[in-house]
Amino acid sequence: MVLSKKYIVLRPFFGEPKNSDFKIVEEELPDLQDDEFLAKAAYISVDPYQRMKLGDKYPCDMIGGQIAKNSAYFGFTQICQPKPGETVVVSGAAGAVGSHVGQIAKILGCRVIGFAGTDEKCKWLTNDLGFDAAANYKNVNIATFLRENAPNGVDCYFDNVGGEISSVVVSQMNLFGRVATCGAISSYNETESEKRKATILQPSIVRNQLKIEGFLVNRFADRTTEGIKQNLQWVQEGKLKYREHIIDGFESTADAFIGLFNGANTGKSLVRII
Ligand SMILES: NC(=O)c1ccc[n+]([C@@H]2O[C@H](COP(=O)([O-])OP(=O)(O)OC[C@H]3O[C@@H](n4cnc5c(N)ncnc54)[C@H](OP(=O)(O)O)[C@@H]3O)[C@@H](O)[C@H]2O)c1
Structure with a gap:
């Protein structure tokens, strides 16, 4: 027993x-x-x-x-379809998924900007993980920060948090930008529907012909071994830290x-x- x-x-x-x-x-x-x-x-x-x-x-x-399980590799590469030289924004950037996505974006030759909830986390992103820029979403004007750090606009957005942060990022995206909607943690605990409101996205989506796609990691279950092998190789090469x-x-x-x-x-x- x-x-x-x-x-x-x-x-x-x-x-x-x-x-x-x-x-x-x-x-x-x-x-x-x-x-x-x-x-x-x-x-x-x-x-x-x-x-x-x-x-x-x-x-x-x-x-x-x-x-x-590992959500970052397929969610980012398959849905955002990043190309070298493009600018990628990651929210929830110092978490399990976000920290991984940002590093993969760097490996693939992108400029990477992260948003996280403390200055210390942002230092870790830029000093240790190689993000090009990172800001504390609690005390920065996200629109201004993006205009300064993504002067050519945003091509890919990996969204872990949803809400107003995401509305601001989406409003600064380039023509044919791609958004991978992984999660919306900013809304999970919200009980008052009034507070769930975020700036409307549709004008930006239409104007810039954006593609926004949600995913669940299970969609890529049949490719799990491929994902593990690739991530392991990057870890062994010192390119991916966790x-x-x-x-x-x-x-x-x-x-x-x-x-x-x-x-x-x-x-x-x-x-x-x-
Ligand atoms: N689609 C899928 O298959 C899939 C699979 C796994 C995870 N997810 C989603 O991916 C996201 C990240 O998951 P994870 O496992 O990597 O968790 P995590 O990022 O390691 O942990 C959650 C982080 O979210 C941030 N956060 C909490 N409340 C927030 C708010 N109101 N606004 C902005 N950020 C907030 C916190 O960091 P700060 O200090 O930066 O606030 C916290 O450390 C979640 O939304 C989760 O639901 C989706």
């Missing part, structure tokens, strides 16, 4: 997820069947998608992954998840099971 621990979610999230939304319970695992195996967790991935509505009945099991924000202990998983919405992490947020 194997006794395991799991998180259950007591009620639908309202606004920011809170520790009181979760409870850890023990569960006796059923006996293994012939085609099953038991794996002991070493690391748990916490991800923004876990904020979504989990079901119609609460309490319910918390969802999650023990192995992180940072992990590791929190110890299964009991800290809810804190790690909540931290995603406060910008606590730089790079990929993980829980180490000790």
